[in-house]
Amino acid sequence: MNPSLELSQFNYELPQELIAQSPAAQRVESRLLHLDRRGSLHDRQFVDLPSLLRPKDLLVFNNTRVIKARLLGRKASGGKVEVLVERVTGASTALAHVKASKSPKAGGKLILAGAFAATVLGREGELFELEFPGRVLDLLEQYGATPLPPYIEHAAGQDDDERYQTVYAREPGAVAAPTAGLHFDQAMLEQLAGLGIAQAFVTLHVGAGTFQPVRAQRLSEHVMHAERYSVPPETIELLRATRAAGGRVVAVGTTSVRALESAALQASAAGAPGPIEGDTRLFITPGYQFSWVDALLTNFHLPQSTLLMLVSALAGMEPIQRAYAHAVQSRYRFFSYGDAMFIESP
Structure with missing residues (x-):
């Protein structure tokens, strides 16, 4: 370079x-x-x-x-969270960006889309390792939203x-x-x-x-x-x-x-x-x-x-x-x- x-x-x-x-x-x-x-x-x-x-x-x-990588939800303690899955690492695990007023800790639960709980396993730099209660891709397809770029101002639709x-x-x-x-x-x-x-x-x-x-x-x-x-x-x-x-x-x-x-x-x-x-x-x-x-x-x-x-x-x-x-x-x-x-x- x-x-x-x-x-x-x-x-x-x-x-x-x-x-x-x-x-x-x-x-x-x-x-x-x-x-x-x-x-x-x-x-x-x-x-x-x-x-x-x-x-x-x-x-x-x-x-x-x-993939429909964006999920909205809350921490088990009640605070709102927004999850953007960055990479699927296994059948039921993924690395994700998590926006919250206070970063979740290992062992914490995220209640996503009002439908299921994902467990925080730990961190890798800016990303959080999450474990889902089933196949990540299946749950994202059912409950997630298409992650449009930040400069597109409308929410993703059909x-x-x-x-x-x-x-x-x-x-x-x-x-x-x-x-x-x-x-x-x-x-x-x-x-x-x-x-x-x-x-x-x-x-x-x-x-x-x-x-x-x-x-x-x-x-x-x-x-x-x-x-x-x-x-x-x-x-x-x-x-x-x-x-x-x-x-x-x-x-x-x-x-x-x-x-x-x-x-x-x-x-x-x-x-x-x-x-x-x-x-x-x-x-x-x-x-x-x-x-x-x-x-x-x-x-x-x-x-x-x-x-x-x-x-x-x-x-x-x-x-x-x-x-x-x-x-x-x-x-x-x-x-x-x-x-x-x-x-x-x-």
């Missing part, structure tokens, strides 16, 4: 009204800002994406599934349960959606396949840490949050075949980038029959040398966020600053339910 990089270099002014509070009427109806490899900007629509891809390209999607989830979501475990994938519907996926554009999947369970601000002024002092990922052997084979054929690896979302590049760091295991998997704290900033990713489809990211730093690493700091200024001036919709950007590496 470049030791001279500072947080203030990744700021921009965003009018509040450009933060999308709801998705487009149809998934594919978003706008698409195209930053080409020469650094030129093109205003397009998301339905134009197939024309920007080539028959030998490989699209890599994150197939994580958002529409959010569907639209804050990709159409190809398979592996439950995320508490935030891989939002670049929200623009695809099944018809678009089938259209791309018909054009000879291959598709592969990775899994990275997005954590609430994706919304945490970077607090260190020097980026070299920032400690990245951990997220669980897996890259299956069939995806590794497709990556190699794509490169051998002269195609591009196009990551759908920054989470796909982090999974692919984290797997590349474990390249010695790439010949193994099983998946490459583990926890990743990979922090991608300008100067990073990408191993797999040639292009990226992404949404627009928060000022001073690690994701803005990642896209700046791929395209360059000046082109990204120019692209974001253009997006604000052109009134693109920002963040999770907002418009998309297609970035080609120089």
